[in-house]
Amino acid sequence: METPFVYGKLVSGHDFTNRTEELKRLSQNFLSGINTILISPRRWGKSSLVTKAASEVGKQEKNVRFVFLDMFNIRNEGEFYREYSEQTLKATSTKYQDIINYTKKFFRQWIPRISFSPDHFQEFSLGLDWQEVKKQPDEILELPQRIAEMKGWKINICIDEFQNISFFDDSLAFQKRLRSHWQQHKNVAYCLYGSKRHMMIDVFSKQSMPFYLFGDLVLIEKILPEHWVQFIVERFTSTGKSINEAQAGRIAFLAENHPFYVQQLAQSCWLRCDKILTDDLIDIAMETLILQLSLLFQQQIESLSSTQINYLGAVLNGETRLNSKEIIQKYQLGTSANIARIQQALINKEIIDLISGKPEIQDPLFKAWMKKHYFKAHY
Numbered sequence: 177m178e179t180p181f182v183y184g185k186l187v188s189g190h191d192f193t194n195r196t197e198e199l200k201r202l203s204q205n206f207l208s209g210i211n212t213i214l215i216s217p218r219r220w221g222k223s224s225l226v227t228k229a230a231s232e233v234g235k236q237e238k239n240v241r242f243v244f245l246d247m248f249n250i251r252n253e254g255e256f257y258r259e260y261s262e263q264t265l266k267a268t269s270t271k272y273q274d275i276i277n278y279t280k281k282f283f284r285q286w287i288p289r290i291s292f293s294p295d296h297f298q299e300f301s302l303g304l305d306w307q308e309v310k311k312q313p314d315e316i317l318e319l320p321q322r323i324a325e326m327k328g329w330k331i332n333i334c335i336d337e338f339q340n341i342s343f344f345d346d347s348l349a350f351q352k353r354l355r356s357h358w359q360q361h362k363n364v365a366y367c368l369y370g371s372k373r374h375m376m377i378d379v380f381s382k383q384s385m386p387f388y389l390f391g392d393l394v395l396i397e398k399i400l401p402e403h404w405v406q407f408i409v410e411r412f413t414s415t416g417k418s419i420n421e422a423q424a425g426r427i428a429f430l431a432e433n434h435p436f437y438v439q440q441l442a443q444s445c446w447l448r449c450d451k452i453l454t455d456d457l458i459d460i461a462m463e464t465l466i467l468q469l470s471l472l473f474q475q476q477i478e479s480l481s482s483t484q485i486n487y488l489g490a491v492l493n494g495e496t497r498l499n500s501k502e503i504i505q506k507y508q509l510g511t512s513a514n515i516a517r518i519q520q521a522l523i524n525k526e527i528i529d530l531i532s533g534k535p536e537i538q539d540p541l542f543k544a545w546m547k548k549h550y551f552k553a554h555y
C-alpha cells in the first residue's frame with residue numbers, strides 16, 4: 177500500500193510543499209551563477225529544497241548543469257578531491273568517451289587510470305593517489321570551470337554538509353585554497369549547505385575566515401502551519417480518507433511545524449484511521465511516536481551532564497533569566513560562569529540552538545518526551 181506521507185527521504189512532487197520563496201531565490205541564483213549558502217537544522221528540508229530547485233532549473237535550462245556532493249562521509253582533503261572530480265565527471269558526461277576525453281584534455285599533471293564498472297559507465301574510479309593530488313590539486317579544482325567553458329554551460333556545484341570541512345586537518349589553509357579557485361570560476365557557482373548551524377556560521381560569517389561573504393546567505397525556516405494544514409488535508413483526501421483543518425493544524429502544532437516530524441506524525445495518524453480521523457487518534461499517534469523514540473531520547477539524556485540536564489529543565493519551564501542567581505540556584509546550574517559553557521556544549525550537541533539569543537530545544541519530540549516522561553519524574 178502506498179502511504180501519502182514521506183519522511184527520511186528527499187521529497188519531491190506532491191510530497192513537497194510550499195517553500196515558494198526559497199525555490200525562487202535558489203533558482204535565481206542557479207541561473208545567474210550566484211553562490212549560495214544555505215543553513216537550517218537537519219531534517220528541515222535543505223536537501224529536498226536544493227534538489228527540487230536544481231531539477232526545475234535543469235529542466236528549464238539545458239545549459240545549466242548540476243553536480244551534487246555530500247560531505248557527510250568525507251574526512252580529508254584527498255577524499256574531497258576524489259569526490260569533487262568524480263562527481264563533476266559523472267554529472268557532465270553522457271558516455272564513457274566523455275570521461276576519457278575530459279581527463280585527457282584537462283589533466284596534464286595527473287594521468288588517471290580510469291576503471292569503469294561493467295554495467296554502468298557512470299560508476300567509475302579515477303585511480304589516482306589522492307594524497308599526492310592533495311599537494312597540487314589545481315587541475316582538479318579547475319575541472320568544472322574548464323568543462324563548463326568548453327561546453328558553454330553554467331555549472332552549479334551543490335555541496336551538502338559543508339560544515340564538515342572544519343574537521344579537516346589544516347582546514348583553514350584548505351578553505352583558502354578552495355576559495356581562491358572558486359571565486360575565479362566564471363561559469364561555476366557553488367551552493368553550500370549544512371545543518372550544523374553554529375559551524376556553518378563560523379565558516380561563513382566570521383570576517384577572519386576564507387569563506388566570509390562568499391555568497392547569498394539563506395537561513396531556511398520551518399514550514400508555516402497554514403501550508404501544513406493544506407498539505408495534510410490534501411494528502412488525506414487524495415487517498416480517500418478525511419481529516420478536518422483543525423485536526424491537520426493540531427498535527428502541525430504538536431510537531432512544531434518541523435517538516436520531518438509533521439510528515440511522520442501525519443503518517444502515523446493516517447495509518448491509524450479507517451476513513452475519518454478522530455481527535456483522539458492524533459494524541460494516540462503522538463504518544464506512540466514519543467514512546468517509539470524514547471530509547472533514543474533516553475540515551476541522549478544519559479550522554480549529558482547533570483548541569484546540562486538541569487539547564488534543559490529550566491528552558492522547558494520557560495525560564496528566561498537563565499543567568500540570574502535565582503535561576504542558577506533553583507536549577508542547580510553551578511556558577512554563572514558555567515552557563516555559557518553549558519549552553520555551548522548543548523549547541524555543539526545540536527540539542528539547543530539560540531534563536532535571537534534565546535535557547536530553544538531543537539527536536540520537538542525530544543522536548544515533548546522530556547516534558548512528559550523525563551522531568552515529570554524528576555521535579
Ligand SMILES: Nc1ncnc2c1ncn2[C@@H]1O[C@H](COP(=O)(O)OP(=O)(O)O)[C@@H](O)[C@H]1O
Nearest residue numbers: 182183184185193219220221222223224435436
Ligand atoms: N518542502 C517540504 N514539504 C514537505 N515535507 C518536507 C519538505 N521539506 C522537507 N520535508 C520533510 O522533512 C524530511 C527531511 O528533509 P530533508 O530535505 O532530508 O532535510 P535536510 O536536508 O534539511 O536534513 C523529508 O523527508 C520530509 O519528510
Ligand SMILES: [Mg+2]
Nearest residue numbers: 222223224336
Ligand atoms: Mg540533507
